[in-house]
Amino acid sequence: MKKITLSILALYIGVLAVFSQTKPSSDSAYRQRKLTFSEANIVSSYYSQDGNNSAITGGIGTEKLTDFSNSFSIKLTRVDKKWRKHSFDAELGIDNYTSASSDRIDLKANSSASYNDTRIYPSLNWTMEDDKKGLTWGAGASASREFDYYSFGSQVNVAKKTKNRMGEYGVKLFTYLDNLKLIYPIELRTGAFIPRGEDYPMAARNTFGSTFSYNQIINAQLQISILTDVILQQGYLGLPFHRVYFTDNSVHVEKLPDSRLKTPISIRASYFAGDHLILRGYYRYYQDDWGMTAHTISLEPVIKPTAFFSVSPFYRFYSQQATKYFAPFQQHTAANTYYTSNFDLSTFTSHFYGAGIRMARPNGILGWQHLGALELRYGHYSRSNNMQSDIVTLNLTIK
Amino acid sequence: MQNSFLHTYFFTSLTSPARLLITAGLIFICLSSCTTVKEYQKNKLNDSEMILSNRKIEKTELSFMSYREGASGANAGKSGGGCGCN
Numbered sequence: 001m002k003k004i005t006l007s008i009l010a011l012y013i014g015v016l017a018v019f020s021q022t023k024p025s026s027d028s029a030y031r032q033r034k035l036t037f038s039e040a041n042i043v044s045s046y047y048s049q050d051g052n053n054s055a056i057t058g059g060i061g062t063e064k065l066t067d068f069s070n071s072f073s074i075k076l077t078r079v080d081k082k083w084r085k086h087s088f089d090a091e092l093g094i095d096n097y098t099s100a101s102s103d104r105i106d107l108k109a110n111s112s113a114s115y116n117d118t119r120i121y122p123s124l125n126w127t128m129e130d131d132k133k134g135l136t137w138g139a140g141a142s143a144s145r146e147f148d149y150y151s152f153g154s155q156v157n158v159a160k161k162t163k164n165r166m167g168e169y170g171v172k173l174f175t176y177l178d179n180l181k182l183i184y185p186i187e188l189r190t191g192a193f194i195p196r197g198e199d200y201p202m203a204a205r206n207t208f209g210s211t212f213s214y215n216q217i218i219n220a221q222l223q224i225s226i227l228t229d230v231i232l233q234q235g236y237l238g239l240p241f242h243r244v245y246f247t248d249n250s251v252h253v254e255k256l257p258d259s260r261l262k263t264p265i266s267i268r269a270s271y272f273a274g275d276h277l278i279l280r281g282y283y284r285y286y287q288d289d290w291g292m293t294a295h296t297i298s299l300e301p302v303i304k305p306t307a308f309f310s311v312s313p314f315y316r317f318y319s320q321q322a323t324k325y326f327a328p329f330q331q332h333t334a335a336n337t338y339y340t341s342n343f344d345l346s347t348f349t350s351h352f353y354g355a356g357i358r359m360a361r362p363n364g365i366l367g368w369q370h371l372g373a374l375e376l377r378y379g380h381y382s383r384s385n386n387m388q389s390d391i392v393t394l395n396l397t398i399k
Numbered sequence: 400m401q402n403s404f405l406h407t408y409f410f411t412s413l414t415s416p417a418r419l420l421i422t423a424g425l426i427f428i429c430l431s432s433c434t435t436v437k438e439y440q441k442n443k444l445n446d447s448e449m450i451l452s453n454r455k456i457e458k459t460e461l462s463f464m465s466y467r468e469g470a471s472g473a474n475a476g477k478s479g480g481g482c483g484c485n
C-alpha cells in the first residue's frame with residue numbers, strides 16, 4: 001500500500017511539473033509545430049464485489065474482491081510541416097486489489113500472499129491526423145505486470161473519411177502476448193508443478209485481433225458507429241488455480257480448449273435531442289466457438305441544463321448463454337474432455353445502473369484554472385446468480 | 400431474471416437471421432436518410448458528450464465487465480491481455 005501511495009504522489013508531482021512550465025503561445029505557424037501539452041487525465045476508481053460462486057473453490061465460496069485503480073495519462077500534440085497533427089498519449093496505471101477467493105489457492109491458509117496484488121500497466125500511443133486527405137494513422141504499445149501475469153500489447157490502426165466526409169472507415173490490428181505463472185491449488189501440486197520458491201512454471205496465452213469500424217453522420221443531431229471484431233486467442237486459456245469438483249467429489253484443475261475465436265458486432269448511436277438532452281445507445285451481439293452467445297444493450301441519456309454541466313443516468317442490460325464447457329459444483333464427470341466451474345462463463349443476466357455528473361469549463365473549475373473537467377460516476381452491478389458489485393470513479397481533466 | 404421480457408421476446412424468440420434482418424433494416428433506414436452536414440452545422444455533433452467511443456471514466460467499468468462476463472470486444476476498447484482471474 002505504501003508503494004501505491006508513493007506512486008500516486010509521484011503522478012501528482014508529475015502533473016505539477018507539467019504546469020510549472022511556461023505555456024507556449026500558438027500565434028505563429030512555426031511555434032505550432034512544436035510539441036505542446038494538450039491535456040492530462042487522472043482517473044481513480046474503487047470497485048467492490050461480493051458473491052458466492054468463486055471458480056477458485058470450484059463454483060462455491062466467496063467472490064469478495066476490492067480494486068483501487070489509478071491511472072494518469074498525458075497527451076502531447078504537434079503539427080508537422082505538412083500540417084498533419086500528431087498526438088502522443090502516454091499512460092501509467094496502477095491497480096491494487098484484494099481477493100478473498102485468490103486467498104483460497106491454499107484452502108488451509110487463513111491469509112496468504114495471494115490475498116492481494118498490484119498491477120502496473122503503462123502504454124504509449126501515437127496518432128497522426130491528415131485532415132487534407134481525411135486519413136488517420138495510429139500505433140501503440142502497452143504492457144501489464146502483476147505477480148502471476150505479464151502481458152505485452154501492440155496495435156496499428158488506420159481510418160479514412162468518405163469523399164463527402166460524412167462517414168469514416170477504420171481498421172485496427174492488435175495483439176497481446178501474455179505469460180502466466182502456473183500456480184496450482186496447493187493440494188494439486190505434484191511432479192513438475194511443484195514450484196521452487198517463487199519460480200513457477202510458465203504458460204503462454206496470445207491474442208490476435210482485428211477491428212473493422214464504420215462511423216456515419218446521419219444529420220446535424222445524429223451519428224452512428226458500426227463495429228466488429230475478429231479475435232483469436234491461443235494458448236493456456238483457463239487458469240491453473242481454478243478448481244473443478246467432479247460428481248465423485250474428486251478435484252481437478254479447470255481445463256479449456258487452447259483456442260477461442262470471438263466474433264462480436266456492435267452498433268452505437270449518439271443523438272442530440274433538442275438543446276439540453278443527448279441520448280447515447282449501444283447494442284452488441286457476441287458469439288464464440290465455445291458455444292457462448294451474448295447480448296448487451298445500454299442507454300445513457302445526458303441531461304445538459306447548461307453547456308458546462310451535465311447529469312447522466314445510465315442503464316445496461318446483459319444476457320449470456322453459457323459456454324458448453326461450463327457446469328456448476330460437482331456436475332462434471334470424467335467423461336468431459338473440457339470442464340470449468342467458472343460462473344463468469346455460465347448462463348446469466350446482469351443489470352448495471354447508476355449516474356454520473358460532469359462539469360467542464362474553459363476557464364477552470366473550483367478556482368483552479370487548469371482543471372478543464374471534473375467527472376464523477378457511480379454504478380451498481382447485479383448478476384442473476386447473486387453476484388453484486390459497486391464502482392465509483394473520478395476523472396479529472398487538466399488542460 | 401432469465402425470463403425477463405427483454406430476454407424472452409427480443410433475444411430468445413427471434414432467430415439469428417431475423418435479428419440480422421431487423422438490424423440491417425434499421426441501419427438501411429438510418430443510412431438512407433443521411434444528409435450532408437456542413438462544418439458550421441456540426442456544433443452539436445462536436446459536443447464532447449456525443450463521442451462514438453468509450454470515455455475515460457468508463458475504463459475501469461469496461462475492465463471489470465470484461466472479466467466478470469464471458470463476452471468482450473466490439474466496444475472500441477482493449478480486447479485482450481490481463482488475467483482477470485479473481
